[in-house]
Amino acid sequence: MIRQFFKEYGIWYLTYAILTISFFLTFMLFHLPIAYFKVSFSVNITILIFITIWQYYKFKRKQLILQQFIYVKELNDFHLPSEQAFKAIICQQKETHASELLKLQTQMENIQNLIKMWSHQMKVPLSALSLMAQTDQLDPKEVEQQLNRLQNYLDTLLNYLKFSQNKDDFRFEKLSVKNIATSIIKKYRIPCLLNHLSVEVTGDWELKSDKKWVTFALTQIIDNAIKYSKDNGKIIIRISQASIEISDDGIGILEEDLPRIFEEGFTGFNGHEHQKATGLGLYMTKQVLDSLNLDITIHSQIDQGTQVFITPKKR
Known part of the structure; x- marks a missing residue:
């Protein structure tokens, strides 16, 4: 799941790395004290680590919910616009699936009722033929x-x-x-x-x-x-x-x-x-x-x- 996390958020870490290199080159070109850069980098990387841990926790939780959810209400914690859009699609898909399932169940019930009714109708001529055979009046x-x-x-x-x-x-x-x-x-x-x-x-x-x-x-x-x-x-x-x-x-x-x-x-x-x-x-x-x-x-x-x-x- 770590690979999936970096696959989704990799662009931000790449952006951070490019900015860090840009600042380092700026310090070097203008002969600024590298100690200041080291302090700034240390603070920023510490903040980035905490943010990464928090974001990974949220990402992992979201992935588990998407893999195991049954009811749409389990997606209520999704608040980002993109997540809301996906939630709407999922709701629509579940409604369509439920409608198709209901239609299939209704069709199966209709076929079962039809077979019962048809069997009953078949008994009438079969009984007539059986009676004629038993009484030898064919x-x-x-x-x-x-x-x-x-x-x-x-x-x-x-x-x-x-x-x-x-x-x-x-x-x-x-x-x-x-x-x-x-x-x-x-x-x-x-x-x-x-x-x-x-x-x-x-x-x-x-x-x-x-x-x-x-x-x-x-x-x-x-x-x-x-x-x-x-x-x-x-x-x-x-x-x-x-x-x-x-x-x-x-x-x-x-x-x-x-x-x-x-x-x-x-x-x-x-x-x-x-x-x-x-x-x-x-x-x-x-x-x-x-x-x-x-x-x-x-x-x-x-x-x-x-x-x-x-x-x-x-x-």
């Missing part, structure tokens, strides 16, 4: 429906984790929204047949966007429309240039739930009542569409159905 259409649910829950979880870690994973290309919607309907043909749902797709929109994430967003909306539709219901998908409308005549959404439907983990009355919601679908749909520069709005009334609108963001 209806192929019902089995396919439960497998589709399992696949959808798994895709939602994997896409959530992927999107939360890398939100700019996009590959833009020209898409036919009608083709995407039609392929999703084909995927859900079994639930539609079992619930006697009719689906109508009209119009088209040549959209330049990311196919994977547009498909994901539309899948979540259509999946909700199917899940919450009544028997013999109807789902209409109207597509036009710069607009997608997906409407159903299902059970609808409570008015007090509408402002919160895009919140992470929010399931609302329907999710609790029917045990079909994970609280991720609409949250992720909103996040994805925002990243794709698209807006989503939802209008709904109880027992009259729900309308979902997707449009480009207004500039």
Whole structure:
């Protein structure tokens, strides 16, 4: 630590040495009594030694505090302008670190809650498959429906984790929204047949966007429309240039739930009542569409159905 001390304050000792030599040369050039110089030098070097001991003690104490401090209040003895500046930087760094740590802890808690909720949702189709197997009543259409649910829950979880870690994973290309919607309907043909749902797709929109994430967003909306539709219901998908409308005549959404439907983990009355919601679908749909520069709005009334609108963001 002595080397560090002289590294920090070495310039002052060098300055003192140069001044001492200058005074000595002055005495020699003007033939002044060297005894006076010796007395002055002795006094000055004695004072310098005491100052050096004091400054070294303060330097060593400051170094130990900086190496071992935990709380910012331990830096209250730092009063020099440069020390105050470093203290401000340290405070800012600790606040940033604490904020990042809190964010990470919150994210970990959210993931843990998500896994618990996701596990609970997976139990429903698994229990249905297990019951069918035990009673030897394996209806192929019902089995396919439960497998589709399992696949959808798994895709939602994997896409959530992927999107939360890398939100700019996009590959833009020209898409036919009608083709995407039609392929999703084909995927859900079994639930539609079992619930006697009719689906109508009209119009088209040549959209330049990311196919994977547009498909994901539309899948979540259509999946909700199917899940919450009544028997013999109807789902209409109207597509036009710069607009997608997906409407159903299902059970609808409570008015007090509408402002919160895009919140992470929010399931609302329907999710609790029917045990079909994970609280991720609409949250992720909103996040994805925002990243794709698209807006989503939802209008709904109880027992009259729900309308979902997707449009480009207004500039």
